[in-house]
Amino acid sequence: MADPLKFLIVDDDATFTRVLARAMTKRGFNTKVARSADEALDIIKTWSPDLVSLDLKMDGASGLTVIQPLTAANPAVRIVVLTAYASITTAVEAIKLGATQYLPKPANADDILTALQQNDADEEIDISSQPMSVNRLEWEHIQKVLSEHDGNVSATARALDMHRRTLQRKLAKHPARQ
Template sequence: MSGQAILLVDDDPTFCQVLARAMRRRQLDVRVAHDARQGIESLEEFKPDFAVLDLKMDGPSGLSLIEPILDSSPDCKILMLTGYASVATAVAAVKLGAHNYLCKPADADQILAALECEAVTDELPEPAEKRLSVDRVEWEYIQQVMAANDGNISATARQLGMHRRTLQRKLDKHPVRE
């Protein structure tokens, strides 16, 4: 894969930064976009061999990028990456032309393995048996709800059905390491 180009489109800047760094270490030419508009704009000057698209982003979803990417680079292998996995979205992504579909959390090696498979029906390497602890799942969920509420603690606490101070105490703790 070294020397090839990859487009990363995800609205999580930290995830993009970490994944882009890992892909550059693997000698890939990386471009990053944080929404569908930026992803489409990058296609004007960048023709990717691979694309990793987040399904759920602010504005249009990653599904809306599949067609423009394939119009720009017909041989591009597209991986739909999501924390909100469902059979319906996997089928929709593949029908639109995605090469494969992977659930978050996924690391660079898992993403590259999914892109290197010949098709979505190929057997992916078994991911390491790594289940998240209840504390970690709670932390991740709180972060998702917090992001959906634009960082508003009061709105997040209401949506989670907990007292604002309880939520603030949970947020003061660092995420549980796995």
């Protein structure tokens, strides 16, 4: 009998990781949990996962910092980046770094496994007939500038000519839907 696939969950939400780990273990995966990017980097020194669920925004370093070390440890690894703070900029960066898929939260175990197993792009994806709202455009622009400044909030605030605390408040809010 073949060894079970190794599934790494990287997320700082204790409830989410507990529920997802239980669901993946029940599905037959050898599952480990890391509650930070640093903890994930420690785990992959001795354990190479086949599948990874990776939160984008955690305390400490971003989940994006884990993608390249994961693909270096196992070039065949499949990574789905999960976030409640989805933006075009972070989605593009995650895919460029080597992530397989990018999903907005909330996502359940079935959503995650479907995303990890999807190999082809969906040409039939729904395209909204409505343009983005001004609030969503602002969110996307902030995310782009933040990415250009490697997540440095102070440098981003200066580039946007915005007070640092104002930027922090905007970053703490969930993005506008459209």
